Amino acid sequence: MSKKFYFILIALLVFVNIPLFCTNIFAAELRDSLFTLEEIVVIASKYPQELLTSMASVEIINRKDIEISKSENLSGIIKNIAGLEITDYGSPGDIKSVSIRGSSPEQVLIMIDGQVVNDPQTGKIDLGLIPVSMIEKIEIYRGPASSLYGANALGGVINIITRSGREEKKGTVGAYFGNYHTQKYQAFYQNRSNDLNYFFSGEYYQTEGDRENSTLDKISLMGKISKEIDQKTDLDLSIRYHDYQRGIPGSLYYPTPNAQQNDKNINLNLKWQKREENKDINIMAWYDFHRLYYDNPDAWGHTGPSIHKTHTTGLSFDSTHYSFSFDDDNTESGHTLTWGGDLKYHWLDSTDIGNRQDLNGAVFIQDVWQPAELEKLSITAGLRYDYHQIFGGQFNPRVGISYRLQDELSFYASVGRAYRAPTYDDLYWPEDGYVGGNPDLLPEIAWAYEAGIRFMNEEGDIQAELNVFRKNVNDLINWAPDSEEVWRPSNIGSAQIDGVEVVLKKEFNEHFIGNLNYTYLNALDLDTGNQLKPKHKYGFGLAYSNQFGESKDDFTMGLNGYIVAGRPNNLNNYYLFDVNMDRDFTVNKEKDRKIKLSFSVKNLFNQRPELVSGHPIQGRTFLLGISADF
Template sequence: MSQALLAVRRPLLALSVLALAASAHAQNKLDTVVTTATRTPQRLSEVLADLTVITRADIERQAVSSVADLLRNNGCAEMVRNGGASATTSLFLRGADSRHTLVLVDGVRMDSQSTGGASWQGIPVSQVERVEVLKGPASAIYGSDAIGGVVQIFTRKAGGALSADFGVALGTQSTHKADGGLFGSLGVVDFAFTLAGEESDGFNSTLDVPGSFSYIPDRDGWRKYQGTARLGADLAPGHRAELILIRNHINGQYDASKSRPLVDDHTVQDTDATRLAWTAQWSPALQTQLSYGQSRDRYETSPSPYLTITKVKNLALTGSYKIAAGQQVNFQGERIEDELQNSGLVTAGVGKRHRNAVGAGYLFSAGPWSLQAHARHDDDSQFGGVDTGTLLAGYEITPGLRVVGSVGNAFRAPTIYQQGTVYGPDLSKPGVKPLEAERGRNVEFGLKWNDARSELSATAYRNRVSNLIIFGAAGTCQSAFGCYQNVSQAKLQGLSLAGATQVVGVNLRATMDFQKPTDASTGLLLARRAKRLATLNADTALGNWVLGAGVQASGPRFDNAANTRRLGGYGLVNLNAQYALSRDLKLQLNLDNAFDRETSTAYGYASAPRTALVSLRWSPKL
C-alpha cells in the first residue's frame, strides 16, 4: 500500500465507521423527489435501488471542473483520466466498463458510437443543479447501456422570483473561470439562461516512464465554454411544456508523440443536447410525458486528422397510473436512432440504426412491504430483440430499518463502429456471426436505515457480464490487425457502504467500497480497477464561515488485463472554505490535492498536482 494511502487510511476508516454507526442527514433530504430509479417521480426515502443524489450545494462547495470529478469525489465511481481536465476520461460504476453506464443530461441520452459510452470530459458541471446516480442494471427501464447503472444530470432550474447568479475565479496553473445565470418567470412562462467559461494552462499530463510514447515536458492546457437555455410554460392546469438547449465546447492540448515535440496537438469536442417535453396531469391518477431529445458528440484532433460525430435521437412517451393507494403502473414507448459519421466505416463513412421499445412497471406498497417489477422489450434494427426485467422488494423490519433486494438483467448494444468498420465481423466469411449485445445479470441485497435525522445504506451485489466485446485476434473481419469479438466475461461483485453523521456541529459523509471486478475466465482484476475505494467529506459552519474537507482514497490497481503493470494506490486531501461577505456575496477558497501527491490512474499519464482556486459568487434577488 502506498504511503499516500497509508497517510489517510486510519483517520478515514475511523471517521467512516463513525459515519456508518451514527449516520445522520437532514430529514428533508429523504423527502427529495427523484426520477431516475423508476423514471417517474418518487421520494428518495421510498427508493428501493441504490441511489445517490449530489446537490447544487455539494457542487458549489467542491468547485470541481467536471461531472467525472464530482462523482469520484462523492464515492459514486472510479475515475481514470489520460491527463488534464480535457483528456479522455472513463468512469467505472461498480467496476463496470465506462460504456456500461447510461448518461442522461436533462433526460437526453449522451453517447459516442465510436468509443462507446458517454464522453465524460465533454460534460461540464458549472451549470448543473443536481446529479442522480443509480447503481445497478436498469435496462428494464432505460434499455441499452445501463449494465452498471445510470447517471442522470439536471441543469439549473427555471422559474421563481427573478434572480441572478454570477461567479468568477482565479487559480494556479493560470486558471480563470467565469459563469453567470439569469432565472425567473413572466406570467405562465419561466426561464433559465446560463453561460460559463474556463481556461487554464494546465500541467504536464504525461510521465517519463519506460515504454511511454508520448512524453513531452510541456504544459497541456484547456479551454471550456458552456451555455444552457431552459424555457417552460404552464399551458393549463396540470399541463406544462419545456424546451432545453445545451451547448458545450472544449479545446484541449495533448501530447500525441514524443517524436514530434514541437507539434501543438489539440482535441476539440462539441457536445450539444436539445429536448422538448410536454408533461400532462390528466387526472389525479394519470400522468404522461411526451418528449423528443437529440444529442450530438463531435470529437476532432488536429493537426493529426481524426473526426468522429455521433448523433442520438430519442422520442419517448412515458407515464404512470395510480390504480389505488400504494399501487401504481408505469408505462413507456420509445424510439432511439443512432448515427455515426466516421471515415473508418465501410458504408461511405456513415452508419445508422434504430431501436423501438415498449416497457411497463408495477409499484406496490402496503404496510412494511414494497415491491416493484419492471419489464421492457427492445427491438434493434441491427441485431434483433432483447428482453430485460428487474424485480425489487423491500421490507421494513422496524421503523426506519428496511431490507431490500433485487434481481435483474441488462444489455449494451454493440456500437456502430464495432460493427461497421473493417474490424467488425465480415459476414461473408463462413461461420462468422454478427456481434451480439453485451449482457449483464445482477443480484443484490441491502440494508437501509434512517430516522428523523439519520441515514445509512449497505449493499452487496454480484453482476455477471457476458458477451463482452473486445478487440481480439484477426480472422473474423477484413483487418489483419485484429477484430471485435464477443469472447469475454466479467464478474463484478462487492459491498458498498454509505452514511453520514453530525458530530459537534460537523457534518460527515463517507463511502467505502470493497469490490472485486474480475475477468471470469482468468480471475484477474479488470484493468485500472481497485479492490478498495473510500471517500470522506466533512463541513461545518462557524459564524459566516463554512469550512470543508474531503478525502479520496484508492487501493492499488493494474493498468493492463494481464495484471503485470501495477499502479499504486493513493489518498488525496481537498480543502475548501466559504465566507459570506453579505447575504448575496460569498468568497470561496479551494485547495485540491493539498499535500501535492503524485498519482496516476493510467500508465504514462499524470494527475493534477496541488491546485488552488479563489472564487467570488454573487447571487442577488432582482
C-alpha cells in the same frame, strides 16, 4: 509555488475572519445553510419515491453539494461516491469517464434531464464535457437498470437534472483565477413571471495545464424556458451549446505534443409534463449534434484529421398511474403502474468509419405493488423490450422487493438482466492490417443480484446503507489479436463481479455534516483469472457551515477525499484530497444580494498517481474567485 500557495491560503483565512471551531453565532437553519439527506428519488422507478421503499441503491447530490465541491466537471463531483471509479487520463482536457460497480464506462448510462447522452460511436461520454454550472441535482443508480432504461445501463445510470428559473429573480456573475494560468468566468440569470420562468447560464474556462500540450479552452452556454400551461401542465424548452478546444498530451511513454481535439455540441430538448391527482405523463423530444475533430500531425502514416459528426433524434413517452387497479371495483389496490417507450435515430458521418445509421425502439412496463394486508412490503416487477436495427431484440426483466423492517429501517433485494450494445467503433472500425471492427458482434449480457439494508432516522440527520451484490457478465466485447494478428473485438469474455458497499452520512450538529463510505470489489475475468478493478475504495467528506452578523452571511468549508487500494496490473495505490471554502457578504439585505469569496485546492498533497497507466493526473491546483449577485 509551495510558499506562494500557503501564503494565499493563510491570507484568505485572515481576510474572511473565520473562527472555524469556536463560534458565538449559530446557524439559524441547518437545512438552509448546509446539505440535507435526501429522502425522495426518481431515477429508481421513473416517479418520485421514498428512498426507504426503493429496491435500488441510489445516491443523491444536490446543488449545495455541487457548489461546495468547486469541481470543473461532472467527474469531480462524483469521484468520492461509493461504488464509483473515475478513469482520468490526467490533463484538464483529457478524457474522464466513470465505472459503477466494476463496469466499463460503456456500461454506464448517462442522461441529462432524462435524455441519454452516451455517444453511439464510442458508447460512453467524456464527463469533462458536462459543465457544473448548469447542474441542479444528480441522481446515481448503482446497479443494472436495463428493465427501465435499456441499452448500456448494465453498470448503472447517472441522471443529471439541470437548473431552472423556478425561484425568485436573480443573477450572478463571477471570475476565478488559479495556477497554470487558469481563469474562469461565469454568469447566470433566472426569473419567474406569472406562468413563465427561465434560466440562462454561460461559462468560459481556460487553463494551460501542467504538461506540454495540456491546454483547455471551453465555452458552455445553456438556456431553459418553462411555460406553465395550466396548474397541472408544464412545457420546458432547453438549449445547450458547448465548444471545447484541448491539447492531447498523450502518455509519458508516447507523448503527442502537437495533438489537438475540438468538440462542439448542440442540444435541443422539448419536454411536456402533466401532473394529475393519480397520474403523471411525460413526453420528450430532442435533437443532439456532436462534432469531434482530432488531429495528430506526428502520427505514423498521418493522412489528415479525423472528423466525426453524430446526429441523434429521439422521442420518449412515459406515464405513471398511482393507485392503479386491475379490478375496476378496487380503488385501493396498492399498485403503481409505470409504462412507456422511446424511439431513437442515430446517424454518424465519420472520416474513419464512414456513414452509419440505426433506428432503435423500446417499450417497457413496471408495477410496484404494496399489498393492503402487508403494507410494509413493496414488490416491484418490470420488463423492457428493446429492438435495435443492427442486432435485433432484447428482453430485460427485473423483480425486487423492499420491506420496511421498522419506520426508519428497510431491506431490499432484486435480480435483473441488463445489456450493453456494441458501439459503431466496435462494429465498423476500418481494416488497416493492424486493427479492424467486427460487424457480427453480439450485445454484452449480465444478470445481477443485490440486497441491502437502509437506515434513515426520523429527524433525517443520520443515513446509513449496506449493499451486497453480484454480477455475472457474458459475451464481453474484448479487443485482442485474431488468428491473423489483427486487433479485433469479439464476444469471448466473461466476468464475475462481487462487492460490498457501506455508506454513512451524519449531521453532527447545526454546523457539521460528515460522510464515510467503503467499497469492496472483487472483479475477475473468468477466462484468465485476472483482477479487473481495484479491490478497495475509501471515501469521506466533512463540511462545516455557519452564519455571521445580522444578515446571517454564510460561511462553508468542505474537506473531502478518497483512497484507492488493491489496484490491478501492479499499479500503485493512491489518495486524493480537496479543500473548498465559501464566504458570503451581504450588500443588499432587502433584495438578498450578496458577494461571495471562494477558494479551493484540488489534490491538496500534490500527488501524481496514474489512474490510467502512463497518464499522471495534474498536481496541486488552486482557484480563488469572487462572484456577485445582481
